[in-house]
Amino acid sequence: xxxxxxxxxxxxxxxxxxxxxxxxxxxxxxxxxxxxxxxxxxxxxxxxxxxxxxxxxxxxxxxxxxxxxxxxxxxxxxxxxxxxxxxxxxxxxxxxxxxxxxxxxxxxxxxxxxxxxxxxxxxxxxxxxxxxxxxxxxxxxxxxxxxxxxxxxxxxxxxxxxxxxxxxxxxxxxxxxxxxxxxxxxxxxxxxxxxxxxxxxxxxxxxxxxxxxxxxxxxxxxxxxxxxxxxxxxxxxxxxxxxxxxxxxxxxxxxxxxxx
Amino acid sequence: xxxxxxxxxxxxxxxxxxxxxxxxxxxxxxxxxxxxxxxxxxxxxxxxxxxxxxxxxxxxxxxxxxxxxxxxxxxxxxxxxxxxxxxxxxxxxxxxxxxxxxxxxxxxxxxxxxxxxxxxxxxxxxxxxxxxxxxxxxxxxxxxxxxxxxxxxxxxxxxxxxxxxxxxxxxxxxxxxxxxxxxxxxxxxxxxxxxxxxxxxxxxxxxxxxxxxxxxxxxxxxxxxxxxxxxxxxxxxxxxxxxxxxxxxxxxxxxxxxxxxxxxxxxxxxxxxxxxxxxxxxxxxxxxxxxxxxxxxxxxxxxxxxxxxxxxxxxxxxxxxxxxxxxxxxxxxxxxxxxxxxxxxxxxxxxxxxxxxxxxx
Numbered sequence: 001x002x003x004x005x006x007x008x009x010x011x012x013x014x015x016x017x018x019x020x021x022x023x024x025x026x027x028x029x030x031x032x033x034x035x036x037x038x039x040x041x042x043x044x045x046x047x048x049x050x051x052x053x054x055x056x057x058x059x060x061x062x063x064x065x066x067x068x069x070x071x072x073x074x075x076x077x078x079x080x081x082x083x084x085x086x087x088x089x090x091x092x093x094x095x096x097x098x099x100x101x102x103x104x105x106x107x108x109x110x111x112x113x114x115x116x117x118x119x120x121x122x123x124x125x126x127x128x129x130x131x132x133x134x135x136x137x138x139x140x141x142x143x144x145x146x147x148x149x150x151x152x153x154x155x156x157x158x159x160x161x162x163x164x165x166x167x168x169x170x171x172x173x174x175x176x177x178x179x180x181x182x183x184x185x186x187x188x189x190x191x192x193x194x195x196x197x198x199x200x201x202x203x204x205x206x207x208x209x210x211x212x213x214x215x216x217x218x219x220x221x222x223x224x225x226x227x228x229x230x231x232x233x234x235x236x237x238x239x240x241x242x243x244x245x246x247x248x249x250x251x252x253x254x255x256x257x258x259x260x
Numbered sequence: 261x262x263x264x265x266x267x268x269x270x271x272x273x274x275x276x277x278x279x280x281x282x283x284x285x286x287x288x289x290x291x292x293x294x295x296x297x298x299x300x301x302x303x304x305x306x307x308x309x310x311x312x313x314x315x316x317x318x319x320x321x322x323x324x325x326x327x328x329x330x331x332x333x334x335x336x337x338x339x340x341x342x343x344x345x346x347x348x349x350x351x352x353x354x355x356x357x358x359x360x361x362x363x364x365x366x367x368x369x370x371x372x373x374x375x376x377x378x379x380x381x382x383x384x385x386x387x388x389x390x391x392x393x394x395x396x397x398x399x400x401x402x403x404x405x406x407x408x409x410x411x412x413x414x415x416x417x418x419x420x421x422x423x424x425x426x427x428x429x430x431x432x433x434x435x436x437x438x439x440x441x442x443x444x445x446x447x448x449x450x451x452x453x454x455x456x457x458x459x460x461x462x463x464x465x466x467x468x469x470x471x472x473x474x475x476x477x478x479x480x481x482x483x484x485x486x487x488x489x490x491x492x493x494x495x496x497x498x499x500x501x502x503x504x505x506x507x508x509x510x511x512x513x514x515x516x517x518x519x520x521x522x523x524x525x526x527x528x529x530x531x532x533x534x535x536x537x538x539x540x541x542x543x544x545x546x547x548x549x550x551x552x553x554x555x556x557x558x559x560x561x562x563x564x565x566x567x568x569x570x571x572x573x574x575x576x577x578x579x580x581x582x583x584x585x586x587x588x589x590x591x592x593x594x595x596x597x598x599x600x601x602x603x604x605x606x607x608x609x610x611x612x613x614x615x616x617x618x619x620x621x
Contacts, residue, residue, distance in 0.1 A: 003367045008399025015405075016395025022389070094380035098441070101344045102397035103369045260301070260338075260347040 004105050012104035016112025017119075020086060024120045031082065031120055032127065035074050039128045042070050043135040046192075058194055058225050063136040069191030069221040072153065075129045076186055076211065079121030079154040083113050088174050096258060110162060110245070112193065115131040117158030118151065125150055136224055144212030145230070146221030152237050153214045157182075159244035166248070166257045183248060185211045190219075195227050210240055289358030291449050291480035292343065294318040299338050299504075312338040314504040315352065320482060320497075322357070322448075325475045326422050327512070328484045331593055335504040336484045337377060338391030340453050344374045356449055370398065373447030375438045377454045377484075383427035387418055390426060398445035405444070412440035413482035415470070432463040439467070443474065450474065451482045456490060468494055488589055492516070502593045517557075523581035526551045526563075529574035538567045552581060 046054075054062040066194040090096040099109050132138060138181045140146055168174045190213030195203055206212055207228075217233035220226035226233070252258070299313040313335045318493055320326045330336045341347030343354055354361040359368045381390045387407055395405035413419045416436040420427060426437060435455060442450060451579060452471070456464040464487070471494065475481050485491050491498055492512060499509040508515060531549040541564055542554040553564060 003364050005399060011399045011401055012397050015393055015402070017388075018396075018402075019393055024385075090382070093382060094376075094378060095382045097346060097374075097376065097380050098394055099397050100346060101369060101372070101374050102394070102445075103366045103399065106367070118397050255348065259345070260341065 004103070008103060009105050009108045012099075012102065013108040013112045013115075016099070016109065017115045020082075020113065020116025021119055023086060024082065024116065024123070029063075029255075030126060031078075035078055035124045036127045036131060039070050040131050041231055042066070043132060047135040058223075060223060060225075061136065064138070064223065065194075065219075066192055067132045067136055067138060068222045069133065069189075069215045070216045071125050071128050072150070072215050073186050075121040075125040075154050076126040076214070077158050077178065077182065080157040080161040080164070080182060082120040083117040083158045084164045084168070084174055084178070086116065087113050087162060087165035088168050091168075091257065092171075100258060106249060110159070110248055110252055113162055114155060114158040117161055118154040121154035121158070122150060125154075139224070140222050141224030142221045146218060149214065149217045149221055149234075149237070152241060153156055153218070153233075156214075156237060156240045156244055159241065159248050162248045163244060163251060166251045168257070175249055185209050186215075190215050190227060195200040210236060213237060265376055268422070281563050289322075289355065290319050291322045291324065291357060292318065292482065293353075293355040294343075295353040296341070297339065297342065297354065298350045299335075299342060299347065300350045313349075313352075316501070316506050318499060318506065318509065319481060320449075322480055323475075323478060324480055324497055325472070325480045325495050326378070326480070327491035327498040328482060328501060329488065329491055329498060329589060330484075330501035334501045334593075337453060338373070339501070340451055340482075340484065343450065344372055345369060350476065367540075370445070371448050373442035373445065375435075375442045375450070375452040375455050377457065379434055379438070381426060381434075381437065381441065383425075385426060386423050387413055387426055387429070387437050387440070388422040390437065391444050391611050393443045394441045400445060408444050408446075409440075413437075413444070413446050416440040417466075420582045434459045435459055436467070439470070447479065449480045449482070452488060453484050454487065454488060477517040488598070500589060507593065507595070521557070522555050524555060524578050525581050526553060526568075526575050527577045528568075529576050532560075534572065536568070536571050536573065538564070541567070 043063065051061060051063045056062065057065040075168065087096070096192050129138070146148075164177050188206065188208070189209050195206045195212065198206060213233040213236045214230055216226040216228045217230055217237065220230050220233075296315045297313050297318075298311070298315045301310045301312055302308070303310055313418060314446055316339070318339075323557075328336050328339070338347055342349045343356070343361070345368070346554075349361075354368075356368045356371050359371065361368050385393075388406070390470050391409035391412055392402070392405040396402060400408065410419065412423070413422050416439055418429075418433060418436055418440060421433060426434065429437065435457075439452070439455060442452075455471075456467050459467065468490065481494075483491065483495060495512055496513055497509075497511045500507050501612070525546065527550045532545065532551075535543045535545040535551060538553070539541070540556075540559060544552045546552050555561065555564065567573060
């Protein structure tokens with residue numbers, strides 16, 4: 001029987017969140033600025049340079065069509081990247097032991113880092129959204145749904161980043177998933193095109209990509225239009241949150257990558 | 261320790277409604293009780309298994325200043341790792357103030373403060389942030405955590421550095437920062453894994469004074485060190501661990517009494533051309549003109565001085581050639597190694613920096 005005290009666990013969780021937020025803001029030139037600049041370049045390319053030549057897609061301008069996907073891409077990448085780099089850094093420098101020797105429950109450690117990832121993901125998402133207003137009008141058809149999808153997606157990928165950090169043994173392992181899995185899945189997840197335009201079998205293959213559901217749910221929240229039923233998207237999103245959370249917690253409890 | 265810390269520590273031991281960071285009192289229980297503790301590692305990339313600990317027993321009483329000595333790879337850090345939950349044991353029992361590691365690791369963690377061997381704080385954070393965060397991990401609310409962090413930094417002489425990026429601190433300051441961090445939740449058992457490694461002698465002495473002060477205020481301390489003079493100066497009881505076994509576990513005085521011969525270096529008022537012949541004592545002339553004399557157990561220094569005085573030699577100062585505990589340590593670990601079949605995959609057991617003639621008597 002373990003004598004976890006809820007109030008003690010809560011303070012530990014808040015401390016971890018505070019530490020993460022301070023870190024993100026302290027190194028803002030690494031955490032906030034680059035994704036905003038990168039996405040601005042996308043806006044310039046797909047707006048004034050290419051957008052007018054492509055014309056309309058699903059009844060809106062091409063830039064309006066890709067903007068929700070670009071925002072979601074920033075949210076996914078930054079949520080994931082924040083947790084994986086911060087927690088692996090703590091492992092690498094061994095200061096993760098500060099938490100491991102304390103009475104903080106594993107769930108408080110996990111949620112503390114995840115909320116840090118959500119903070120960065122949503123902050124970058126907000127900055128990108130504000131930047132996009134200089135290039136395209138965003139009607140935001142379903143505001144609550146838009147926020148909910150952004151938050152849930154950010155939570156899912158923060159947990160995902162935590163798993164990556166636990167399993168990573170070196171800095172190569174930290175870069176492999178974002179580079180070879182996350183970026184291709186995001187690029188092919190309907191950010192730049194509608195899956196309805198794809199020929200078979202690529203159209204069917206695309207439905208195996210979980211990021212497709214997240215991008216389309218977010219697009220539905222902003223533009224009111226989606227390739228996929230919103231209920232299914234939310235269901236899949238929730239499923240990934242549960243899956244990643246359980247996996248991360250089990251690995252943490254086993255001490256994978258942390259305890260000898 | 262500052263009075264505020266002492267006061268809140270006292271209140272932390274009250275059985276009713278303990279405050280943040282407080283721990284339950286388990287009357288009469290040893291501070292640390294280890295029974296049959298074993299740890300077997302699987303060597304990476306092979307099926308070979310390494311027994312780091314071979315079923316050790318250890319008991320540290322409340323309030324003690326206890327030394328855990330051993331050569332590199334003896335099993336000291338594995339033992340500490342298990343007690344602090346950083347390493348999973350293969351077998352055995354660990355209890356801290358009666359709290360069982362297997363049944364309630366969370367309660368056990370509340371009782372322990374750890375100063376690890378390696379620097380393990382975020383080098384980009386500031387001392388105040390590092391120490392206050394550690395308090396937060398122990399459930400101490402932020403405002404109180406900051407107050408306690410300031411007290412601990414003050415205690416360690418780091419208050420002036422509280423807002424300086426810790427990467428820029430000197431090695432000694434970093435070590436003191438880790439001690440401040442370990443004390444912030446007012447643990448009842450403080451475990452220090454080579455806390456003065458690489459620290460200059462002045463700072464080492466200052467750290468000793470500080471640890472003695474913490475110990476006097478009721479905190480049980482377990483210390484592992486390579487500086488055997490440190491263990492001799494601080495620890496009232498000592499265990500020597502080698503090849504995963506406890507080869508000696510007794511009080512420091514009893515341990516030192518086992519030493520059959522001590523060698524002293526004597527500086528004379530006037531230099532001599534050759535070593536004088538002394539009845540019952542082996543005496544040698546050193547290259548710097550001083551004398552080296554072996555004193556057997558049972559012989560007195562008075563007899564030595566009488567003989568030297570009778571031959572017209574005035575002794576102006578004397579010191580141990582080597583640390584007494586070091587001589588014992590070398591002997592015991594060599595015996596342990598012979599008993600283990602002559603295997604020796606460890607570094608020489610001599611203390612780092614404890615060179616000939618450096619240890620004060």
